[in-house]
Amino acid sequence: MPGDETVFECRRCGTCCRDLVQEDKGVLRGLTLLPGEEELFPEASVRPAVGIGRRPHERGFTVIAHQLVEETCPHLGEAECRIHDRRPASCRQFPFSLREGPQGRQQMGLDLNCPALAEIVEGRTGLRIRFEDRRSAERLLEVSARARERPKKAWFYDLENGKWMRYDNLIDER
Numbered sequence: 631m632p633g634d635e636t637v638f639e640c641r642r643c644g645t646c647c648r649d650l651v652q653e654d655k656g657v658l659r660g661l662t663l664l665p666g667e668e669e670l671f672p673e674a675s676v677r678p679a680v681g682i683g684r685r686p687h688e689r690g691f692t693v694i695a696h697q698l699v700e701e702t703c704p705h706l707g708e709a710e711c712r713i714h715d716r717r718p719a720s721c722r723q724f725p726f727s728l729r730e731g732p733q734g735r736q737q738m739g740l741d742l743n744c745p746a747l748a749e750i751v752e753g754r755t756g757l758r759i760r761f762e763d764r765r766s767a768e769r770l771l772e773v774s775a776r777a778r779e780r781p782k783k784a785w786f787y788d789l790e791n792g793k794w795m796r797y798d799n800l801i802d803e804r
């Protein structure tokens with residue numbers, strides 16, 4: 631029926647567990663991990679991602695998110711996630727996401743690299759899809775909101791060169 635809410639069903643194909651390191655606003659970044667989630671991964675596979683403070687490594691500098699440095703997640707089995715029930719918020723929200731739109735309104739993003747979602751969306755307009763794990767997306771949005779609020783004190787760690795980049799020096803792609 632037109633206007634009905636469509637339910638997205640993950641096929642557990644593993645596509646979203648590969649090619650995890652990507653460029654964003656001029657910074658090479660891996661899968662974002664919220665506080666505590668870094669403990670799900672081997673220490674050598676994790677780096678800081680977002681920090682708040684006057685300068686990195688100074689007293690008071692706080693890392694508010696980490697990132698996975700691997701292109702393919704070490705928890706990916708043949709195609710299934712081996713830690714499905716404990717997977718990070720970045721995985722739980724996918725293929726949906728939230729970003730801040732005009733007047734601070736939340737806008738839903740859809741990642742059509744997910745074949746199951748691409749199939750639902752193809753050739754259809756006015757589609758309403760149930761956002762399965764909005765809370766995970768909100769928690770991730772809170773991290774970027776904290777950075778945006780203090781652009782001169784927010785830092786993003788670039789995997790390309792292993793250096794921190796200040797938020798107000800990132801490339802604005804809006």
Ligand code: SF4
Binds near residue numbers: 645744
């Ligand atoms: S790419 Fe889509 S269908 Fe495949 S595992 Fe990820 S969310 Fe599920």
Ligand code: SF4
Binds near residue numbers: 646705706710
């Ligand atoms: S934790 Fe699981 S769902 Fe997330 S990237 Fe790794 S294998 Fe995929």
